[in-house]
Amino acid sequence: MEWLLLLFFMPFVLTMMFFNWLEKKFFSFRDREKLGEGEILLEGKKYFEAQLFFSEKLKYFPKSSKAYFLRGKCQFHLENYYSALFDFEQSISFDNTIGELYVWKGKTLYKLEEFDKAFLEFDKADWYYRSENAVALRWRGMARYCVGQVENAIYDFTRAVELGDEDAAHILRTKFEYIKKK
Template sequence: MEISLLVLLFIPYLIIKYYLTDHETKAEKDLKRFEEGVSLVKNGNYEEAFAFFDQMVKANPKSAVAYALRGKCNLHDENYYSALYDFSQALSFDNTLADCYLDKGKAHMAVLEFKEAFREFDKAVWFFRNVNPDALRLRGMARLRMHQFVQSERDFQRAMELGDEDARVILSQAPFNHTFVVK
């Protein structure tokens, strides 16, 4: 009798607690907090965005979003090693940022670190649930640089199925153009 009464009182407590609890992730909260800087990045004002996120990193040294967006500015300005540092810091605080893996892979590609780029693009593909054509195409490019032609072709085909025209162009070129005859 006492146990059933306790259970009956505990269920409403759980329901009320669920509705009163904030369900936003830290990254979602940070994106709202840094809305000014996010709009600067979206509008292509990378110099101002860098200054904004540099301040945010100093004020919020454990913000994955601040590091990721400062890294995006560094990537745009071709400061690849600074970008890699920022992306690594961001992912150390929140390892679920799919865009951060994508950008980190781009930085690795820019400094000709293809295995590392592949690893980052592979994580991006996984976090995007295999439906982001950019992640698939870029993973295919990294594989192509590592001479993994069959796997690379599969990535390009999947990206093409998702509507990526760049993947279509790459597939039409060698080594994927199967019009030649092997003897």
């Protein structure tokens, strides 16, 4: 009896799994196809137009992590930090495996002078990059310096310099004057 029941429900379960997989692939393909124009606007520093473009796309693809991420970058450049933070959090809720996303969220929190939270985001980014991204290390060092962890900040800057980051080298040479001005 159990085998008969299993044989009856197994095709249904397999069909549902297949359509779920197909839907994920279709949405990611559609995102790549439809967001290219907005990325060109973003690269051309037309932030307001790009922000409008991504807002329009989010009406049709409300679960697009990439669209939220790119709109967040536009909001950041337009200095709408709270809107950028919202977009980055939405993007993380749909895909939490993008290291660059944590860097941008940390930058936003840093601009809002929430250094403890910014440090945590940069730390997550560093974890995803496996300590091989100089930008994440430099920003984490800046946040660490602002929360009073000077020795650890120096280590992060030194590691970033080893990876080729000239900005971190400048910060170390000027004895943190760059950070104090911000």
